[in-house]
Amino acid sequence: MRLGLAANRLHHQDSSAALFRWLRACAGGIGELQLSLHAVGRTFDAIVRHGGVHGDATIMRYPNGREGGLMKLVAEVVGMGAERTLDGAIYLIDPVDPSSIFPEAIALKRQCVIHGKPFISTVASARDWVEMERMHAGLPADPGADALHAFERQTLALIAHDAMKPAMLAFADEHFDVLSRFAARVATGTTGQRLNELAWSRGWPADTPWATRYQSGPMGGDAQIADLVLEGRCQRAIFFEDPHVARQHEADIQLLERAVTTVTDQAVCMTAPRVAARWATAAARRAR
Structure with a gap:
């Protein structure tokens, strides 16, 4: 498996930075999965300087960002032939670094979403992804990931743009038992109402919302949920974005994404239906 990095x-x-916190926490899983990491120049150089990767994982150096390294990752997420296609990307984002909103950074996420590949922007998401893939590989659960899977103590945000609402409802219907394990669920306006109607149709108590509804996205619901993330009251977000439509409330959407990256060790975010379904299947398998 090949990941851009x-x-x-x-x-x-x-050595105490986010990248190395992830590498240390997941060293065993990275080796077990035999990941091939395709790292942009300065990221590669930092890993070599602080001890490299261990086990069966490999790492390749791409050019520095200013020399087109991140652009190459975007192209390889789309696919450049059998030997130059990535299965997803880890991009650990500092939300106040100007390069995080350069066109190639935005395009990297967009192409991951379009092609149904993981776009991983936080330490927690990267740790969670490794454990998910370990479950799909038939490996035993890593006790070090138990806190990430303590759903009974977590709040889950479920957000979907208009064109993606049917996909969100289908996802929630198929994985209802896993999603119901969370201590609480929150959603923006219309998505929350439809999720509640789905839950009631499945026998959820009619006088109890399955998901707490906030404002609709254009009216500030994304900002309200971003505040929950920043306060440590929402630990996981599943956000089905429509990458083909420009939205007037784009700044609010970016606000939520920036909130997630601000608390990089605490918040997990998934943005593609295929990735979310793979996670939910792995979570059910891990619970067994």
């Missing part, structure tokens, strides 16, 4: 300067500047 990049990290803003804050996240690789010393």
Whole structure:
């Protein structure tokens, strides 16, 4: 499996930075999965400087970002032939680093969403993804990931743009038992109402909302949920974005995404239906 890898300067500047917290926490899983990491120049250099990767994982150096390294990752997420196709990307984002909103950074996420591949922007998401893939590989659960899977103590946000609402409802219907394990669920306006109607049709108590509804996205619901994330009251977001439509409330959407990356060790975010379904299947398998 091949993953693009990049990290803003804050996240690789010393051995205690986010990139190395992930590498240390998941060293065993990275080796077990025999990941091939395709790292942009300075990210690669930082890993070599602080000890490299261990086990069966491999790492390749791409050019520095200013020399087109991140652009190459975007192209390889789309696919450049059998030997130049990535299965997803880890991009550990510092939300106040200007390069995080460069066109190639935005395009990397967009192409991951379009092609149904993981776009991983936080330490927690990267740890969660490794454990998910370990479950699909038939490996035993890693006790170090238990806290990430303590859903009974977590709040889950479920958000979908208009064109993606049917996909969100289908996802919730198929994985209802896993999603119902969370201590609480929150959603923006219309999505929340439809999720509640689905839950009631499945026998959820009619006088109890399955998901707490906030405002609709255009009216500020994304900002309300971003505040929950920043306060540590929402630990996981499943956000089905429509990458083909420009939206007037784009700034609010970015606000939620920036909130997730601000608390990089605590918040997990998934943005593609295929990735979310793979996670839910792995979570059910891990619970067994």
